[in-house]
Amino acid sequence: MSTPLLEIRGLSVRFRTPDGVVCAVDQLSCVVERGQTLGVVGESGSGKSVTFLAALQLLPPGAAEIEGQILLNGENLLTRAPAQMQAVRGARIGMIFQDPMSALHPLMRVGDQIAEIVRTHAGASRAKAHARAVAALRSVGIPNPDTRARQYPHELSGGMRQRVIIAMAIVLEPELIIADEPTTALDTTVEAQILELIDELKVRRGIGVVLVSHSLATISSVADTVIVMYAGRVVEYGTASDIFSDPTHPYTQGLLSSIPTIDHGRGHLVPIPGSPPSLIDLPAGCSFAPRCVARIEMCTTERPTLTARTPTHVDACLVPPSARRITPASVPAGTGDQ
Amino acid sequence: MNHPMGRYLLKRLAWTILVILIVTFVTFVIFYVLPSGDPALRFAGKQPTPQILAQVRADLGLDHNVVVQYLLYLKRLVLGDTYGWPGLGYSYSSGAAIAPQLWQRALVTIQLILGGAILWLAIGIPVGVMSAVKARSRFDRISLVTGLVCMSTPVFWLGLLLLWLFWSTLGWLPGTGYVAFTTSPLNWAAHMVLPWITLALLFAAIYARVIRSNMIDTLGADYIRTARAKGLTERRVIGVHALRASLVPVITLLAIDIGTLIGGTVITETVFNLQGLGSWILQGALNQDLPVTLAVTIVVTVVVTLLSLIADIVYAYLDPRVRYK
Ligand SMILES: Nc1ncnc2c1ncn2[C@@H]1O[C@H](COP(=O)(O)OP(=O)(O)O)[C@@H](O)[C@H]1O
Ligand SMILES: [Mg+2]
Numbered sequence: 001m002s003t004p005l006l007e008i009r010g011l012s013v014r015f016r017t018p019d020g021v022v023c024a025v026d027q028l029s030c031v032v033e034r035g036q037t038l039g040v041v042g043e044s045g046s047g048k049s050v051t052f053l054a055a056l057q058l059l060p061p062g063a064a065e066i067e068g069q070i071l072l073n074g075e076n077l078l079t080r081a082p083a084q085m086q087a088v089r090g091a092r093i094g095m096i097f098q099d100p101m102s103a104l105h106p107l108m109r110v111g112d113q114i115a116e117i118v119r120t121h122a123g124a125s126r127a128k129a130h131a132r133a134v135a136a137l138r139s140v141g142i143p144n145p146d147t148r149a150r151q152y153p154h155e156l157s158g159g160m161r162q163r164v165i166i167a168m169a170i171v172l173e174p175e176l177i178i179a180d181e182p183t184t185a186l187d188t189t190v191e192a193q194i195l196e197l198i199d200e201l202k203v204r205r206g207i208g209v210v211l212v213s214h215s216l217a218t219i220s221s222v223a224d225t226v227i228v229m230y231a232g233r234v235v236e237y238g239t240a241s242d243i244f245s246d247p248t249h250p251y252t253q254g255l256l257s258s259i260p261t262i263d264h265g266r267g268h269l270v271p272i273p274g275s276p277p278s279l280i281d282l283p284a285g286c287s288f289a290p291r292c293v294a295r296i297e298m299c300t301t302e303r304p305t306l307t308a309r310t311p312t313h314v315d316a317c318l319v320p321p322s323a324r325r326i327t328p329a330s331v332p333a334g335t336g337d338q
Numbered sequence: 339m340n341h342p343m344g345r346y347l348l349k350r351l352a353w354t355i356l357v358i359l360i361v362t363f364v365t366f367v368i369f370y371v372l373p374s375g376d377p378a379l380r381f382a383g384k385q386p387t388p389q390i391l392a393q394v395r396a397d398l399g400l401d402h403n404v405v406v407q408y409l410l411y412l413k414r415l416v417l418g419d420t421y422g423w424p425g426l427g428y429s430y431s432s433g434a435a436i437a438p439q440l441w442q443r444a445l446v447t448i449q450l451i452l453g454g455a456i457l458w459l460a461i462g463i464p465v466g467v468m469s470a471v472k473a474r475s476r477f478d479r480i481s482l483v484t485g486l487v488c489m490s491t492p493v494f495w496l497g498l499l500l501l502w503l504f505w506s507t508l509g510w511l512p513g514t515g516y517v518a519f520t521t522s523p524l525n526w527a528a529h530m531v532l533p534w535i536t537l538a539l540l541f542a543a544i545y546a547r548v549i550r551s552n553m554i555d556t557l558g559a560d561y562i563r564t565a566r567a568k569g570l571t572e573r574r575v576i577g578v579h580a581l582r583a584s585l586v587p588v589i590t591l592l593a594i595d596i597g598t599l600i601g602g603t604v605i606t607e608t609v610f611n612l613q614g615l616g617s618w619i620l621q622g623a624l625n626q627d628l629p630v631t632l633a634v635t636i637v638v639t640v641v642v643t644l645l646s647l648i649a650d651i652v653y654a655y656l657d658p659r660v661r662y663k
């Protein structure tokens with residue numbers, strides 16, 4: 001077996017805060033293959049951003065305790081010194097952030113913001129770096145890239161800015177792109193375009209993609225594998241078809257049935273009641289137990305471990321599979337529409 | 339591309355001219371119209387003789403009605419008078435023309451303030467940046483305490499202390515007074531260095547605090563995380579991306595402070611015996627020399643207006659978003 005592009009092994013991230021230790025990520029493991037998209041899903045606060053900021057050593061220094069391994073082509077990034085990590089960021093791993101309104105420097109021309117990556121990593125001349133910036137802008141579908149490169153972020157629309165950020169992430173042709181909620185701040189039509197662009201880059205360049213989102217709907221069309229997080233832990237992990245057609249964890253099932261779909265209509269929206277627990281002093285058993293409809297007695301005392309359902313599909317749930325809630329796929333379609 | 343900037347500049351320039359016109363009008367009203375009694379008496383100084391009063395009336399056109407008086411006043415200001423430009427007349431107490439003195443003294447004060455400003459920026463920026471980057475470190479705490487001491491030290495006391503130490507005790511520096519740069523650059527610097535320090539210490543402390551807090555805000559911004567995610571060196575992230583955003587608001591502050599100091603360096607100028615605008619305003623007030631007071635008032639307000647214009651232009655150049663407002 002060849003080494004995967006990115007493998008996270010047993011990653012835990014804890015923050016010491018005045019209120020206590022925040023266990024933001026607990027024993028997370030996953031794999032991203034070349035030319036594939038890993039979708040990472042979970043409610044806000046479930047530790048998705050922290051996971052990948054930790055992978056890039058972008059968490060505030062000193063604040064976080066990090067355990068585990070982040071293997072990029074088999075090399076553990078966590079053992080790299082901060083200065084060596086700079087060579088990875090932006091060059092081998094491109095990062096796309098949530099809010100394109102605030103992720104670009106407001107006082108610098110967008111072309112310069114892309115070109116400085118080329119200058120820093122490739123030591124290119126000013127002119128050459130600028131040419132590559134313009135080429136990157138063109139490759140993410142920005143019309144008139146020459147003119148756009150000379151503009152400031154506030155002169156561009158939200159969708160355009162997100163394209164600029166994607167151009168920044170890919171200008172040095174990285175092996176991996178991490179997109180942390182890249183479309184959350186955008187409206188739906190732009191969201192579809194941006195997702196399509198990321199998917200196209202994956203196919204065209206054979207790079208690995210991590211697509212983080214709080215919504216399963218966002219990643220449904222582009223993810224090859226999906227990891228579902230709850231309160232800093234993985235609750236279900238499998239291929240996209242595992243997760244979307246045969247979700248086994250009650251939390252995933254809940255997330256899926258809260259997606260408005262055209263054939264189900266709004267009448268079938270079932271939001272998960274309650275809210276995620278505080279990450280300080282997590283309950284002893286399953287973190288999801290207080291909100292879980294399938295909960296059994298054991299759930300509040302014992303912590304579930306990840307268990308294989310099929311060779312590609314794992315979940316962490318103590319409830320016997322037969323007793324878990326029916327999946328949305330088995331809901332008779334269209335009953336509510338008459 | 340250049341259109342928004344050009345339009346912005348024109349608008350700002352027109353506004354500045356209007357403000358300066360209003361300033362001349364307001365000063366005219368305050369000095370000529372509002373006080374009761376004969377204006378000639380007020381301008382003529384402490385010992386008015388009939389001849390002087392007659393001369394004042396002729397110089398200022400006091401025999402005409404108020405509107406004509408204002409227009410004459412404006413004409414003298416804009417076109418100058420027999421004593422030079424701007425036409426601010428003649429001090430009837432000291433017998434000296436105002437305009438030449440004004441330029442000479444303004445030169446001294448400007449050197450004092452600009453040198454001081456360079457010094458306080460040279461201290462305030464690095465200290466502020468370091469304090470923000472290493473917030474709550476030992477360095478941050480020491481600079482906070484030192485800053486508080488600097489902020490609460492009275493200027494005259496600091497000036498006298500420096501003079502006592504470096505002049506009378508150590509004998510490293512010559513005493514007070516002003517030596518022109520063209521006479522002897524070294525001597526000029528030796529005479530200016532203590533006034534600069536005296537002026538700069540308070541502001542260095544203030545600017546360090548302001549830059550520290552701007553910098554802490556900026557370091558938490560999303561675009562700083564982006565800069566790090568791009569793999570830029572920490573030096574570039576802080577020294578270019580964060581510093582740039584943190585310094586832009588300081589431009590306005592700098593313009594206000596320099597503007598305020600134009601007429602406000604009385605203590606420093608007095609302690610170090612510098613014949614600048616600050617000590618002039620004091621002399622004018624003590625001698626009831628109205629032409630001097632009027633001159634300094636006009637100069638200070640005009641300079642403040644111009645500084646605010648310059649600050650806006652620099653701001654618009656550094657922050658492209660401003661041009662479109
Ligand atoms: N620097 C920090 N100090 C303390 N707690 C943090 C810090 N950064 C993140 N957290 C906590 O970690 C948890 C996970 O956050 P995050 O990964 O941002 O969630 P999300 O899944 O929405 O991306 C949150 O509860 C958040 O409060
Ligand atoms: Mg997040």
